[in-house]
Amino acid sequence: MTILIVGSGAREHALAATLARSDESPSLYCLGTHRNPGIEALCAEPITVGDITDTVAAVRAARDCTADLVCIGPEAPLATGVTDALEDAGFPVVGPRQEPARIETSKSFCRDLLHRVCPEAIPTYFTVTNEKEAAAALERLGDAYVVKADGLAGGKGVKVAGDHLHSREEALAYCREVLADSSRVVIEEKLIGQEFSLLSFTDGYSCLHMPAVQDHKRAYADDRGPNTGGMGSYSDSDGSLPFLGRQDVAVAQRLNERVVRGIRDQTSVPYRGILYGGFMAGVRGPAIVEYNARFGDPEALNLLPLLETDLIEIFRAIVSGTLDRTEARFTPAASVCKYLVPPGYPECGEKGLVLDLPEEWYSPPAGGHTRGTDGETSPGKTSLFLGSAALRDGRLVTEGSRTLAVTGTGENLETAERGAESVIDALRLPLTHRRDIGTRALIDKRIAHMRSIRSNPLRVGVLGSTRGTSVQRLIEEAETFQIPASIEVVITDREHAPILERAARHRIPSHFLDPRTADGTRKPRERYDRDLVEILNRYRVDLVLCVGFMRILSEMFCDAFHERALNVHPSLLPEFAGGTDMDVHAAVIASGRDVTGCTVHYITPEVDAGPILVQSSCAVTPVDTPETLKARVQTLEAAALVEAVERFRALSFSDEGARK
Numbered sequence: 001m002t003i004l005i006v007g008s009g010a011r012e013h014a015l016a017a018t019l020a021r022s023d024e025s026p027s028l029y030c031l032g033t034h035r036n037p038g039i040e041a042l043c044a045e046p047i048t049v050g051d052i053t054d055t056v057a058a059v060r061a062a063r064d065c066t067a068d069l070v071c072i073g074p075e076a077p078l079a080t081g082v083t084d085a086l087e088d089a090g091f092p093v094v095g096p097r098q099e100p101a102r103i104e105t106s107k108s109f110c111r112d113l114l115h116r117v118c119p120e121a122i123p124t125y126f127t128v129t130n131e132k133e134a135a136a137a138l139e140r141l142g143d144a145y146v147v148k149a150d151g152l153a154g155g156k157g158v159k160v161a162g163d164h165l166h167s168r169e170e171a172l173a174y175c176r177e178v179l180a181d182s183s184r185v186v187i188e189e190k191l192i193g194q195e196f197s198l199l200s201f202t203d204g205y206s207c208l209h210m211p212a213v214q215d216h217k218r219a220y221a222d223d224r225g226p227n228t229g230g231m232g233s234y235s236d237s238d239g240s241l242p243f244l245g246r247q248d249v250a251v252a253q254r255l256n257e258r259v260v261r262g263i264r265d266q267t268s269v270p271y272r273g274i275l276y277g278g279f280m281a282g283v284r285g286p287a288i289v290e291y292n293a294r295f296g297d298p299e300a301l302n303l304l305p306l307l308e309t310d311l312i313e314i315f316r317a318i319v320s321g322t323l324d325r326t327e328a329r330f331t332p333a334a335s336v337c338k339y340l341v342p343p344g345y346p347e348c349g350e351k352g353l354v355l356d357l358p359e360e361w362y363s364p365p366a367g368g369h370t371r372g373t374d375g376e377t378s379p380g381k382t383s384l385f386l387g388s389a390a391l392r393d394g395r396l397v398t399e400g401s402r403t404l405a406v407t408g409t410g411e412n413l414e415t416a417e418r419g420a421e422s423v424i425d426a427l428r429l430p431l432t433h434r435r436d437i438g439t440r441a442l443i444d445k446r447i448a449h450m451r452s453i454r455s456n457p458l459r460v461g462v463l464g465s466t467r468g469t470s471v472q473r474l475i476e477e478a479e480t481f482q483i484p485a486s487i488e489v490v491i492t493d494r495e496h497a498p499i500l501e502r503a504a505r506h507r508i509p510s511h512f513l514d515p516r517t518a519d520g521t522r523k524p525r526e527r528y529d530r531d532l533v534e535i536l537n538r539y540r541v542d543l544v545l546c547v548g549f550m551r552i553l554s555e556m557f558c559d560a561f562h563e564r565a566l567n568v569h570p571s572l573l574p575e576f577a578g579g580t581d582m583d584v585h586a587a588v589i590a591s592g593r594d595v596t597g598c599t600v601h602y603i604t605p606e607v608d609a610g611p612i613l614v615q616s617s618c619a620v621t622p623v624d625t626p627e628t629l630k631a632r633v634q635t636l637e638a639a640a641l642v643e644a645v646e647r648f649r650a651l652s653f654s655d656e657g658a659r660k
């Protein structure tokens with residue numbers, strides 16, 4: 001297998017290193033803007049240095065090495081149609097053609113497409129072609145706006161009110177500057193929240209999603225200083241980020257899928273490559289900041305060291321349109337990536353600074369990769385990727401931009417961050433980096449910020465043995481951010497309980513916790529409940545909801561979730577306590593009562609006897625059967641569960657969102 005990589009930065013070093021650890025031992029070649037020694041050490045031949053946006057040069061490079069596959073790293077070649085030229089010459093390419101790549105290369109194309117595909121997820125925006133229209137758009141948006149140059153501007157085309165633009169005059173002057181070179185400017189509402197990136201492999205039909213990552217664009221600690229290409233980033237072991245709720249990731253995944261479909265519908269060309277969604281997690285869930293048509297840099301440096309599936313397998317599936325038959329497995333570990341940059345970066349990074357970095361750090365095997373002896377990637381390893389660095393007279397020197405990146409992986413963010421820092425300390429290079437990326441202090445600030453704007457969403461775990469119909473409304477309201485709650489996990493004691501399908505439909509992680517041991521005997525209740533508590537704690541659940549969970553919970557469980565576990569019962573307790581489902585409705589009818597209802601109560605060791613939080617009633621009519629009554633009560637239960645979550649939250653959290 002011969003693979004040509006286009007691009008020669010740290011992202012492409014990470015791609016080369018990941019491809020190099022494939023079982024297929026590919027022959028790697030590179031067409032780049034400079035001779036990156038990290039990439040070159042992995043290639044069969046010296047890097048071909050040239051204009052990577054030149055379609056003729058790209059086809060020549062692919063022919064020269066008889067490439068079986070070409071992988072394009074940066075956006076610039078996508079913008080000039082390098083993929084089109086290569087594909088037309090018969091080379092399979094990971095990286096979209098020029099037209100679908102406009103999702104990144106034209107801000108107005110992107111916004112117009114998103115407006116059709118997912119209008120609810122984008123800010124108010126205006127595409128303007130002259131100064132008068134620009135002034136009108138700024139007038140409409142008030143003080144919270146972003147001005148975006150329409151085409152590619154190497155990350156420097158976006159200017160944000162308050163950060164880069166400090167008055168209407170400055171904003172108009174920037175619009176004038178952009179309009180002098182291009183026909184359009186996009187002016188849009190400034191989004192408030194926390195940014196994150198969600199990248200997906202796609203063949204234009206299916207998507208395989210990667211863990212969420214947070215990048216840090218500002219040059220200096222505490223998010224101060226000028227914008228950069230990205231000073232570092234982190235990802236967490238659960239595929240989410242500490243300040244996100246589970247549904248943020250699910251919504252972002254779904255948006256990427258809808259956008260892939262939307263691009264295909266609009267351009268009639270399947271998007272083959274990596275789709276990078278840039279999101280802002282805000283009050284009402286994630287909104288789309290931007291789309292990129294490639295791997296993020298530094299995001300790739302977090303994700304690729306964690307990728308367990310052979311990247312060649314994924315690439316092959318992308319180019320052959322068979323991604324639905326493939327998987328992308330990532331080690332469930334955290335990662336922290338930090339870029340080291342020369343003095344003066346980003347304005348004028350020093351060039352030619354000598355780096356005393358032993359070759360084994362960036363060329364295989366030691367500088368190579370995170371593959372353990374078991375053949376799997378494993379946490380606790382550190383990878384080093386060279387970016388803007390080159391060899392001059394046999395010495396490694398800076399080239400002015402981001403020089404190299406160190407990625408630590410670990411069981412959690414703390415160990416990953418420490419791993420990265422200890423390598424950086426050991427290297428003692430004359431470079432600077434942001435020490436705060438991935439640290440507890442910075443992450444706590446992100447969490448506090450999200451809590452302040454989202455009023456601290458409650459993390460809910462659901463236990464159920466049957467369909468879980470009554471929890472559907474809660475799931476939907478949480479998913480659309482109508483209530484500050486997030487369903488983090490569903491657990492069942494029945495292997496094929498339909499509630500598992502409900503969870504899968506809403507991308508909620510689910511667990512079947514078997515009540516029997518391997519030899520078929522029933523687990524003692526305490527032991528079962530210990531496992532239950534362990535799973536709920538793993539998901540950092542604040543509140544447990546039992547919806548038709550056919551088990552009596554032990555004292556140990558009740559202690560562990562004291563005043564934090566609720567059950568919904570299909571009668572007006574204390575009447576008809578102890579009964580389940582249809583039996584309760586049959587008993588209500590047999591009793592001749594003309595009113596029934598449902599109760600949400602705290603779980604205590606005594607069955608159906610805990611303090612009542614919400615009760616709701618309805619009429620029993622003479623023609624009712626247990627089935628008709630069940631349907632009526634279930635509607636009540638759905639509303640009662642939402643109300644119970646709201647009341648529980650009000651009792652447990654202050655107005656500012658802090659736990660009482």
Ligand code: GLY
Nearest residue numbers: 215230296297298
């Ligand atoms: N992480 C920002 C980018 O790759 O564009």
